[in-house]
Amino acid sequence: MSINSFENYPMSWKPKKAAGNERLCVSLVRQLEEDIKTGVLLPGTRLPPQRELADYLDINVSTVSRAFKECTQKGLLSSTVGSGTFVAYDATANLCLLPSPKTRTVIEMGSVFPEAVAYKEITGLIEKMITEPDFGILFQYGPTEGTSWHKDAAVKLIAQAGYQTTPDKLLPTNGGQNAIAVILSGLFHPGDRIGTDPLTYTGIKTVAKMLGIQLIPIRQKNGEMSADGILYACKNENIKGLYIMPDFQNPTTHSMSDSGRQAIGEIAREKKLIVLEDVIYSLLNQTPKNAVASYAPDQTIYIASLSKVFAPGLRLAYMVSPEQYKKDLVTAMYNINLSVSPFLSEIASRMIVSKNADRLIENRRQLTRVRNQLIDEALSGYRVLGSADCIFRWLLLPKGITGNTFESLAQAAGVQVYAAERFAVGNVKPVAAVRLAVGAANSNDELLAGLEIIGDLLKKADRK
Known part of the structure; x- marks a missing residue:
């Protein structure tokens, strides 16, 4: 023609x-x-x-x-x-959710940083370690799969997040983002498809995009992946795996129900899906639920990372891998040179065994609860989702304004927030919402100043 x-x-x-x-x-x-x-x-x-x-x-x-x-x-x-x-709804979105040098004068409420603390538990340990005669050994190369002592400590921490495992299944890596990169490069190929929430963590979006892996939005029910949605994607989209964040899902703050976790486990076993269970925020949950990995241990790679619950500079994560995936993951770690610093592993292990980690996490919970109360009071009358222990919140916007528009208005007024469009997967139109970081502002006073600006913008949107 x-x-x-x-x-x-x-x-x-x-x-x-x-x-x-x-x-x-x-x-x-x-x-x-x-x-x-x-x-x-x-x-x-x-x-x-x-x-x-x-x-x-x-x-x-x-x-x-x-x-x-x-x-x-x-x-x-x-x-x-x-x-x-x-x-795609995120085709033009900036997926880098880190502060830019150009926005240093802007109140930061976009990037999910834990509230800055003195980290006396960590500095005290380092001061003691420096005096030990074999301290210098920690600056040598370490084994790819970690030491027995480090893995024993990690198992104790993971149990606090709701999953019982054994040291032989653990693989340490340099943070949760790197763990995702290892899994996608080691177990998936260009053109493969992974099911995610319609709004999901931008970290997996950037890695998937780099590797030519397509993310498929899974239909939801009650704010979480539905069994029917997963089965539909298995049949019609030929997904090979699922990426989930069961506790304080980023960005929506939703925590998955027990029945939802069990359903994903059952489907993963039946359909032989590779499940990436990212529990980066689970330790902040004072009453953790059973991990999805508990229901499908042979199909699930469980990722527990420390940057959000310990300290951002402690770039360390633990993958709990089924035996069938372990060899390919170790190969991927070697190929992309992701060897973990023995120094960081030693700090983390001593933090866990000494119970300093528990004190640090509880202190972070208390600080987060104070800031969340400030948010609830400042934005009363608006729908702000998220529990008191969550280090980010999900602000649903008034009718007639999109997340992108609100983000631009907020930045122009002096506050950085992140729009729903940044987190969107595929052709599912995102809800009008923005994510607010609870701990990123330098002080409570700065947070209140940012909330005042956001409140004024919401009132203007209501009047239109």
């Missing part, structure tokens, strides 16, 4: 046919990237069917398929069986 026969045909996107020596597929990818970046194609836009687009350009449909596939792996597009291909 001639390209000109579509001249007056309504299509959401009409790319130009490749000119000169540019390959057809390369041309389509380039035009898609440019039109998404410049706003010609907005997030959520449904693209023409592949065959229709091929007819319009008078090219082979396989060329369009290759271009769409490449853009999907780059995180620009999202396709759903039976629904078509859409511009």
